[in-house]
Amino acid sequence: MGTHIERISFDGRQYILLGTAHISKESIREVRQAIIDEKPDRVCIEIDRARYVSLTSDASWKKLNIVQVLKERKGFLLLANLILASFQKRLGLDLRIRPGAEMLEAINTCKESGIPFSLCDRDIQITLRRAWAKTGFFGKLKMLAVMLASLLTRETLSEEKIEELKNKGALQSMMEELANFLPRVKEVLIDERDIFIATKAYHAKGNRILAVVGAGHVMGILQKLKELHAGFISDDVNPLLSIPPRNFVARSLPWVLPATIVGAIVASAFLRGSDVTVTNLLRWVILNGSLSAIGALLALAHPFTIILAFAAAPVTSLIPVVGVGLFTGILEALLRKPRVLDFENLLEDIVSLKGFFKNRITHVLIVFLLSNVGSTIGTFAAGIPIFASLFK
Secondary structure (H helix, E strand, O other): OOOOEEEEEEOOEEEEEEEEOOOOHHHHHHHHHHHHHHOOOEEEEOOOHHHHHHHHOHHHHHHOOHHHHHHOOOHHHHHHHHHHHHHHHHHHHHOOOOOOHHHHHHHHHHHHHOOOEEEOOOOHHHHHHHHHHOOOHHHHHHHHHHHHHHHHOOOOOOHHHHHHOOOHHHHHHHHHHHHHHOHHHHHHHHHHHHHHHHHHHHOOOOOEEEEEEEHHHHHHHHHHHHHHHHOOOOOOOHHHHOOOOOOHHHHHHHHHHHHHHHHHHHHHHHHOOHHHHHHHHHHHHHHHHHHHHHHHHHOOOOHHHHHHHHHHHHHHOOOOOOOHHHHHHHHHHHHOOOOHHHHHHHHHHOOOHHHHHHOHHHHHHHHHHHHHHHHHHHHHHHHHHHHHHOOO
């Protein structure tokens, strides 16, 4: 079976950890064989219910209301989810394997064999929201850059390379690289889920528990099982299901920045005269509006959406509770309403950048993202000269 199986026993109970590569043909075969050979009392599977539904029913995407997603301020979360699915799906297509196939194989084998199983992973939406909430401003920029870069890459992996990724040394190197680049993201995506899955497995009923997990989680879960048994860590996973509140600085900054800009424009009227004030107002409107409109243009938005981006960005940049992307995204969805075909082809279209633009659902999200990015750049591009004008 290879070196990616680990075993540990406590008080007559045995835990068997089977590490898989999520797009590996060999992993699919090994999962079925392990369940048949080990005859566990219960199988814990690294998948949450939402992902299970999406894997077993493409129709789940047809219930998506893109306008409602934007109104609920979940546009970025949906985009992040689709980009992550895109990257994994592309690698799976290279090997003609559906990502997550080994988890479905585990579920199907359990059903055929009459073995109880549990979906033991944390909800993907909670994971993404916690990663976003716990990441600072520059970390968010890194996350955004990594996700966008993944759309442009045409990386392919051979089956041999996939199997190499299950090697402990290679995995450790990858984990260290992620920890150095995005420590908070690694903490949420890997460490917290290690605790969550380990706790679910630790309290599973039966004396022989088989856990089917990604190879990158095996050693972490093994360590957490030891710590749980020794009482070094709590078995209460509720804190891992909550979204951490933003600190005072994070809560204040969205209000302080626009208030400071407005204050600087008002102050320029008293300190520098009406000419400078008019110049500052024009600078704010033109830079903020133009850069947001350029973002919408780069997203190939409808002309009316581009005009709205220009008109709305200077205003929405001063209102922390909304962003220009909310309005541009909704207008784009109304002008180019997603068709039945877009819902049916969503999972196929996300495998390429061209598909992201062609599909009207993902196209709305790109308009939402790039108009927001343009407005954010415009805020700093206009704000810095406005402050500087006070001291000339």
